[in-house]
Amino acid sequence: MSFRILVTNDDGIHSAGINALESALREIGEVFVVAPESEMSAASHSLTISRPLRIRQVGERRWTVDGTPTDCVTLAINKIIPPELRPHLCASGINHGSNLGDDATYSGTVAGAMEAAILGVPALAFSLTSNNDEDFTEAARVAREIALKVLEEGLPQGTLLNVNIPIGKPLGVRITKQGLKNARPIIYEHTDPRGKPYYWIGEERNGYYREGNTDFEAVEEGYVSITPMKSDLTDYKAFEALKSWDRLIV
Numbered sequence: 001m002s003f004r005i006l007v008t009n010d011d012g013i014h015s016a017g018i019n020a021l022e023s024a025l026r027e028i029g030e031v032f033v034v035a036p037e038s039e040m041s042a043a044s045h046s047l048t049i050s051r052p053l054r055i056r057q058v059g060e061r062r063w064t065v066d067g068t069p070t071d072c073v074t075l076a077i078n079k080i081i082p083p084e085l086r087p088h089l090c091a092s093g094i095n096h097g098s099n100l101g102d103d104a105t106y107s108g109t110v111a112g113a114m115e116a117a118i119l120g121v122p123a124l125a126f127s128l129t130s131n132n133d134e135d136f137t138e139a140a141r142v143a144r145e146i147a148l149k150v151l152e153e154g155l156p157q158g159t160l161l162n163v164n165i166p167i168g169k170p171l172g173v174r175i176t177k178q179g180l181k182n183a184r185p186i187i188y189e190h191t192d193p194r195g196k197p198y199y200w201i202g203e204e205r206n207g208y209y210r211e212g213n214t215d216f217e218a219v220e221e222g223y224v225s226i227t228p229m230k231s232d233l234t235d236y237k238a239f240e241a242l243k244s245w246d247r248l249i250v
């Protein structure tokens with residue numbers, strides 16, 4: 001049987017990362033690319049509902065959407081790809097830059113994969129941990145190997161894998177937990193040419209909190225980090241701790 005794979009990203013269809021991913025996955029299956037027509041990084045899991053969306057076919061089994069990664073995935077699965085050709089896997093990326101720790105919650109790359117997982121399609125999010133390194137060759141090879149493993153063995157229902165790949169040849173793979181960054185926001189204030197203030201959100205980074213088994217530690221030590229995730233945001237520890245609140249009378 002031939003595998004069918006949906007490819008999306010948040011850097012836009014013209015980025016080097018999605019092209020490398022598409023080429024690598026063509027070696028193991030039939031690839032459909034549905035990606036934002038422009039950069040959508042940090043779009044998170046947003047769905048466009050306040051304006052119409054346009055789909056443009058730009059090649060054989062390649063489409064752009066003037067929306068977010070989430071828009072792309074839901075349109076791909078529910079509109080663009082015929083039901084009889086439903087993909088066996090969704091791969092999002094390869095993102096230019098890491099999606100580690102809390103940053104995964106801002107990520108359009110992760111959200112694209114999450115949308116697919118919600119729709120019942122096993123999903124992978126891939127990120128290369130550099131904003132400058134444009135060589136995706138090794139990362140694409142790693143992505144293809146992990147994609148093949150998931151196609152052959154499947155994933156638990158609703159699970160996606162957030163995969164962060166270090167630069168160069170990785171030492172191996174580690175299954176990790178989502179870490180916590182040590183950072184604080186910095187709001188830059190400047191003045192526009194008409195004398196009005198404008199703001200730019202940045203942050204000051206101070207590494208991350210060491211827990212021994214986080215995504216941050218794996219990539220820093222040269223390993224591919226694979227964090228299993230799902231859309232269920234329940235804090236199960238708090239769920240137990242707050243159980244007695246059931247008796248609150250309000």
Ligand code: MN
Pocket residue numbers: 010011040041042095096109
């Ligand atoms: Mn991005």
